[in-house]
Amino acid sequence: MTPVTTFAGRRVALFGLGGSGLATALALKAGGADVVAYDDSEASREKARAQGIAVADLRAEDWSRFTSLVLAPGVPLTHPAPHWTVGLAKAANVEIIGDIELFCRERAALAPDAPFVAITGTNGKSTTTALVAHILREAGLDVQMGGNIGTAILSLEPPSRERVHVVEMSSFQIDLTPSLAPSVACLLNITPDHLDRHGTMENYAAIKERVVAGSRRAFIGVDDPASAAIYERHSVPRIVQKGWISRTHASAYPVSVERKLDLGVFLDGTRIVLRHRSGSKTDAGLVLCDLAGINSLRGAHNAQNACFAAGVFEALEVVPDYDRTHLRQSIQAALRTFPGLAHRMEEVGRRGETIFVNDSKATNADSTEKALASFERVYWILGGKQKEGGIASLRPYFPRVAKAYLIGEASEAFAATLREEVPHVLCGTLDKAVAAAAADAAAAGEGERVVLLSPACASYDQYRNFEIRGDHFRDLVRALPA
Known part of the structure; x- marks a missing residue:
């Protein structure tokens, strides 16, 4: 636990007593704050x-006595x-913050140089967060x-100079x-979400841009227009002082899996390359690692994740000053042992060539696009609670789909999009979809095929979470048999 000592003696309102809310209430209390908490769920209130x-x-409290709403x-x-x-907080001029803001204030007070990676x-x-932490x-x-x-x-344990916090946001x-300032x-x-x-x-x-705005060093994807525009606003070099030496460093590095870059991290075939700039000179490029044969990182989207993770490892100042060979060997060895992330392109079984x-x-079409792009012959299970735009954007990948199996609320709408382009069946529930897809894939003849659950939908029409x-x-x- 990280006790929130910076709020000692303050009266704090807290709303939301799920997992993070309860942890926040306990951390505030451990740090000496006077916490008054509430949740719409009676079960959550009883647990607290x-x-x-x-x-x-x-609603019945005197808000003039609160300093913050968490x-x-x-x-x-x-x-x-x-x-x-x-509304109550704003009427009383009470700041509204979250649990990561509490961590940031604790870090600023106790260990402002503590390594902090925000993703x-x-x-x-x-996946990128898990991969950075693994490396x-x-x-x-x-x-x-x-x-x-x-x-x-x-x-988590409190921030310190000898400890790295890797945080997905x-x-x-x-x-x-508001005070986010990662290393x-x-x-x-x-993309829209x-x-x-x-x-x-x-x-x-x-809102996404705020992550890089206060950072010491940033890596920004440039393969989509919104992110590329943010990179352009943060690409001005700045002077970084280390000891008695001053050097000009890029304040932000671009990352691309679609093209080679003059500066930044990019994919060259299966290799991840980093190009630095010092002053007005850019180096020839350092090959950080090679993704060939690493199944837990298959697909262009995972190549992007690995580009960011390798860049962070090289940039984080707490990492020892490796020579180039040692750096490459360290990243390569870690990638080979990365198990992948549960529920994200997770291979859960094989039956024959399936x-x-x-x-x-x-949970959205853009995410499912990454999965469909990774396989040639797909028996696709999809559906749930539809998000804006549905699956129309996935039409270029329909030729890869041997058959689709529709579940949940979105079934009828998705069937209308698939029409005659993709053979499909309305299964309703996941158990029926898995049985049907497994049988069809087994009867498909020779060659590798994939039964893929990639719903392109939220889960909460049938499941509490993904x-x-x-x-x-x-x-x-x-x-399944065998």
């Missing part, structure tokens, strides 16, 4: 009371309408990984972190 947290209806990231801050606690993007941020651990460093990836940031979390920031990509919570694409992109892949984390959906798929696959 059982752990000694003061629970009260915040809001759970899932609670609307601006759109489609602010939560009632937001965001519409797609790929969980750093393999290098022998003390690594704490959390944030949006699953472990609440205040449940959603747009909701960034919106609640290294990664902005992977930006969560517009119901941010109003417009411009608002969404502006591979079963769990991509339940693909993890439960992916776990169910994994269990169904493992229960």
Whole structure:
């Protein structure tokens, strides 16, 4: 746990007592704050009371006594309408922040030079976060990984100069972190998502940009227009002082898997290359690693994730000063042992020449595009609670789909999009879809084929979250004969 000592003696309102909310309440209390918490769920309120947290209806509290409202990231801050606690806080001129902001203030007070890697993007941020943490651990460093990836940031050990925090950040979390200033920031990509919570694409992109705005060093994807525009605004070189030596460094490095770059990190075939600039000179390029044969990182989207992870490892100042050969060997060895991320292009089984892949984390079409682009012959399971735009953008990949198996609320709408272009069947539920896809793939003759769960939808029409959906798929696959 990271006790929030910077709030000692303050009276703090907290709304949202899920996993991160409860961890935040306990960290505030451990640091000496006077916490009053609330949640719409009685079960969550009881769980908090059982752990000694003061629970009260915040509508009946005197807000003039609060210094801050700590809001759970899932609670609307601006759109489609602010939560009632937001209105009460603003009326009383009380700041509204999140748990990562508490961590940032604790870091600033206790260990301002503590290594802190913040990672965001519409797609790929969980895999990149896990991969960065894996590479750093393999290098022998003390690594704490959390944030949006699953472990609440205040449940991690406190910041220190000898410990690296690798934190995945959603747009909701960034919106609640005004003093964000990581050592290294990664902005992977930006495509339309969560517009119901941010109003417009411009608002969404502006929130994502905050991750790099206060960073010491940033890596920014340039393969989509929104991210490329952000890179252009942050690409001005700046002077960095280290000891008595001053050097000109890029404040931000571009990252691309679509083209070679004069500066930055890019994919050249299967190799990841980094080009530095010192003053007015750019080096010839350092080959950081080669992705050939690494199945846990198949596909262009995973190549992008690996480009960011390799760049972070090279840039993070806590990493020892490796010579070029040692640097390349360290990254390469770590990539070979990376197991991949559960629910993201996760190979969960094989039967004959059929591979079963769990991509339940693909909750929008852009994410599913990465999976479809990675395989040539796909038996595609999709559907759930449809997001804006549906799957029309995936039409260029329809020739790769041997057959589609539709589940959940989106079935009829997706069937209308697939029409005569893709053979499809309305299965309704995942168990029926897995059985049908497995049978069709087994009867398909020679050659490798993939039964792919990549829903392009949110899960909560049938499942509480995408993890439960992916776990169910994994269990169904493992229960198949042979």
